[in-house]
Amino acid sequence: MAKFRILFVDDDPEMHKLYLPRFAAAGYEVRGCLTPREAKDVITRELKSFDLAVVDVRLVNVPGDASGVHIAKAINGVIPVIMLTGGTDVQHLLQPVNEGYAVTAVFKSGDPDELLDVIRKRLVHRVFVAHGHDATLKADVVFCLKALGLEPLLIADGPGQSRTIPELIDDNSNVSFAVVLLTPDDVGRKVDANDLRPRARQNVILEWGFFTGLLGRKRVAALQKGEPELDLPSNYDALRCISIDAAGQWRHKLATELSEAGLPIDASKLQP
Numbered sequence: 001m002a003k004f005r006i007l008f009v010d011d012d013p014e015m016h017k018l019y020l021p022r023f024a025a026a027g028y029e030v031r032g033c034l035t036p037r038e039a040k041d042v043i044t045r046e047l048k049s050f051d052l053a054v055v056d057v058r059l060v061n062v063p064g065d066a067s068g069v070h071i072a073k074a075i076n077g078v079i080p081v082i083m084l085t086g087g088t089d090v091q092h093l094l095q096p097v098n099e100g101y102a103v104t105a106v107f108k109s110g111d112p113d114e115l116l117d118v119i120r121k122r123l124v125h126r127v128f129v130a131h132g133h134d135a136t137l138k139a140d141v142v143f144c145l146k147a148l149g150l151e152p153l154l155i156a157d158g159p160g161q162s163r164t165i166p167e168l169i170d171d172n173s174n175v176s177f178a179v180v181l182l183t184p185d186d187v188g189r190k191v192d193a194n195d196l197r198p199r200a201r202q203n204v205i206l207e208w209g210f211f212t213g214l215l216g217r218k219r220v221a222a223l224q225k226g227e228p229e230l231d232l233p234s235n236y237d238a239l240r241c242i243s244i245d246a247a248g249q250w251r252h253k254l255a256t257e258l259s260e261a262g263l264p265i266d267a268s269k270l271q272p
Contacts, residue, residue, distance in 0.1 A: 002176040004123055005029045005049060009039040009071055010056040010084065015108075019054075022112035028119075035059075036067050043074050050079050052123055054115070057085045057105075072103055080122045082115070084108050121264045125176040126151045130207035132185040132200055137225060137244065141179060144251050148258065148265040150177075165203050169210055177261055178211035179254065180204060180222040182241065184230055197231035205233060212239060221257040223250060 006028050008019060016032050023030045031050070033039040036059055053075055059067040072081045082104045106118050127150045131138045138154070145152045153175060155168045163171075184198030212220045217239060224230060225244040242253045248271075255267040 002126055002174050003027070003029060004051040005031070006119070007031050007033065007039070007042065007047075007050045007053040007055075007079075009033045009036070009053065009059075009068065011035060011059045012056070015056070015084075019112050019115065022116065023119075026116055036071055039071050040074055043071070047075065047078055052080045052082065052119060054082045054084060054119070057083050080104075080124070082106055082118055082122060084115075123264075124149070124151050125263050126153050126174065127258075128152075128172055128175045128178040128207075128211060129154045129181065130178065130204045130211070131181040132183045132204050134181065134183040134185070134225065137181055137183060137223070141181065141223065141254075144254065144270065145179070147269050148255060148267070149269070150258070150263065150265065165206065166210075169207055173211075173214060175211075175215075176219065176263055177258060178207070178215060178220045180208040180211070180220065182208075182222055182224040182226075182230060182232065184226040188231065198226055198229055199231045205236070208236065208239070219261045221254055223254065 004027075006023060008016070008023070008030055010016060010019075010032075011034055013034065016034070020030050020032055031042060033042060039055075053072075055068045055071045057068040059071075068083060072083065075081055083106065085105055086108045104118060104122060106115055127145050129138065129141060129145070129152050131141075131154065142152045142154070153172045155165075155172060182200040182204065185201050186199045187196040188199045189196050208220070208222060220239070222239060222241045223244055224232075224241040240257075242250050242257070244250050251270050252267060255265060255270060258265050259267065
């Protein structure tokens with residue numbers, strides 16, 4: 001599962017004692033800030049290293065009563081923001097921020113599980129896409145993942161790559177799921193066989209095995225094109241494959257796999 005990093009801004013030390021241990025227990029890496037100055041310094045230096053921010057609407061000892069909104073505006077839509085509030089009438093405070101991007105307001109109930117549920121739904125989950133030369137299928141899968149609110153990660157094609165495939169995979173391994181596109185891009189045969197058979201690219205098979213070992217079988221889905229002609233390694237027979245069908249039902253099957261893996265998606269966003 002991906003390791004998400006959260007920025008938590010609240011001027012009450014008791015809130016840090018309440019929320020931060022629960023965030024860590026849920027598997028999140030958390031950076032806590034007690035003052036707006038500290039938060040803005042972190043935002044200036046390392047905002048892009050965070051996946052989400054939780055910010056108290058009202059921070060004391062700061063001019064004005066909406067200092068948390070100033071923090072949200074400094075984030076400027078780079079990452080999702082959840083605003084903690086002790087009152088219900090905060091929409092007028094959030095309006096200047098919501099004009100640029102959506103901010104979620106959550107009431108301070110004292111129950112970290114309620115906030116954790118909102119965090120889980122607001123986080124953008126990354127999905128690694130292992131692909132071959134089929135540009136049409138690759139684009140279709142990327143569009144499908146984006147429609148479901150996910151962020152596809154792909155290793156770039158083309159010359160000029162100075163790093164090895166294992167290094168590039170490792171650089172992009174902080175993901176919640178992996179989709180492997182098995183397309184007939186190469187041909188091969190056993191030494192004692194006569195006929196060449198279509199195969200997926202060797203790097204795609206490598207990535208399939210890597211992410212299955214890293215994430216587990218339930219967090220990897222292989223989409224197979226050319227079945228039953230496509231020749232796959234026999235050791236991979238036990239891994240699940242979804243056949244690419246002309247009717248496009250593979251998109252809904254993929255959505256089911258993503259949902260069963262715990263990713264917060266809405267399959268109704270897919271075209272029928």
